[in-house]
Amino acid sequence: MxxxxxxxxxxxxxxxxxxxxxxxxxxxxxxxxxxxxxxxxxxxxxxxxxxxxxxxxxxxxxxxxxxxxxxxxxxxxxxxxxxxxxxxxSNPGSDELTVVASTNVWGSVAQAVAGDHVEVTSIITEASADPHSFEVSPSDAAKISSASLIVYNGGGYDQFVDNVLDSDSDDRAVVSAFALFEDEHGEADGHDHDHGHSHDHDHGHSHGSVNEHVWYDYLTVAAVAQAVADELAELDPSNADSYRANATTFTDELAGVTAIVDGIAASHVDAPVAQTEPVAQYLLDAAALRDLTPPDFLRAIENETDPAPAAIAATRALLTDHQVQILVFNTQTQDRVTQDIRSTAEAANIPVVEITETLPEGLDYIQWQTRTAQALADALAAPQ
Structure with a gap:
């Protein structure tokens, strides 16, 4: 050159x-x-x-x-x-506070805490983008590398963030939702999951069958909001009270979503359900619902492979024989198999509850989860 x-x-x-x-x-x-x-x-x-x-x-x-x-x-x-x-x-002389989130889900949570003081940038905002296989661009890598605070899912879900951080020797403030999930649920693997001031290269790559879709675990989401408030308060002490007040407001609003889910658990405990992918498993668990979907079917769909014919037949039978009350359907990973399962449910008059992995356009996290939880409650209350 x-x-x-x-x-x-x-x-x-x-x-x-x-x-x-x-x-x-x-x-x-x-x-x-x-x-x-x-x-x-x-x-x-x-x-x-x-x-x-x-x-x-x-x-x-x-x-x-x-x-x-x-x-x-x-x-x-x-x-x-x-x-x-x-x-x-980069501009090393700049004191401007920057917050970058891996997806608009965590971006919305972070923005609720940051308020008007900081504009949060989300790397993935399109429903068509799969965080598991997302390839970071030079521009996106630059945003992550230069951020004052990074908020991401972790657990291998948005691996592109870990890849950038592994290539960057600078210490920075990082909030990993999956690490907080392990802390909240007592599943820490012995590493220090402090969300403090440095990226410690603990990414949760070996979590076995643990479900990484932790934004449907509301205890974890509340912990993320508090962690973001703590980090922003340290980075920007003059607005510390505002960040912590915003986190409290967010947690109070999240309690409204939890109340809907608690109502489902009280009225429909152990109700049988099926799903096309275990994205909302933590929501179903919190609602005390019983998932009857064959594990082989769920594993294949999540790994983007075709389920065995026997697993497909068993899943279809749950619907045609009315063994379940609802079908939970991930609209962001549709293929011919999952579309067939949905068609089978609709033909059997089984209510279909749609869930997503990113925010629908025009909604923030609280609005999105309120709508999802209410749709679940309404479907279970529908005449069978």
Missing amino acids: PAWRCGGDDVTWTYSDTIGCACAPTSRTVPHGRSRCSFPLQYALVIITNSVFVADLQELAVPTFRPRRTLAGIAGLSVAAALTLTACG
Whole structure:
């Protein structure tokens, strides 16, 4: 890669084998091929293999051109390489408080606590994105790496966050919902799950059959809100009282959701249900419902493989024979098998309760969970 000069000794130019970054403190003219391109104060020229990006250093690498390839498909570029971009484009002198969440679920919880003091950025906001297999872009890696506070699920659900943190040696404030779940439920594996001021590389990669969808465990969600308040209070002491008051308000609102679930448990204890995937298992457990779905069926759907014919037949029989009162259906992982199960339930007049893994558009966490819990209560109360 040629060592281009923009002119002037006050211009810093650093590059690696895969990423080059020209950081211009003043407006400069930078040669590129046969053309000449001018970049103002906060911009940088970023070269990733044969692709050229214009990155806003304040916005942390927002591209004007992005090839239609995933991060894994760009030759030689890894999360570590993406963080080279962060090192070049970050502003170490900035005291601005930044909070980044892995998904809009945890982003909503964090925003409820942060209030008007901090704007929370969520990496995954689209229902079509699967956090398990999400490939972080250089821009997203930069946001995570430079955040004052990171809030994520953990437990292997949003592994891309751990991958970025593993490539970044800086200590930072991290709140892992799964680590708090283990603390709250007494399932800690012996590691220190303090959500304090550093990423300790304990990601929960070996949790066996433990369900990582902990945003449906309201005790854990309340703990996350409190942990976010504690971290923000330390990062921004002048607004500490506000953060803690917001966390209390959020927890009070969450109690309204819990009340609906407690009502289900009181009225429909041990009611038999089926589900297409154990995403809302903690909600079903809290509602004292009994899941009859064959474990082999659930395991296959969760692993994105076809269930054995016997498992499919057994699941269909739960519906056609009216052995269950409702079907809980994850709308974000539909395939021909789960769609067939839903059609079978509808043909048998079995109520279908839809659940999701990310926030529906226009709803915050409390609104989303209130709607979900109420839909579950209404379906169970429907005439069979």
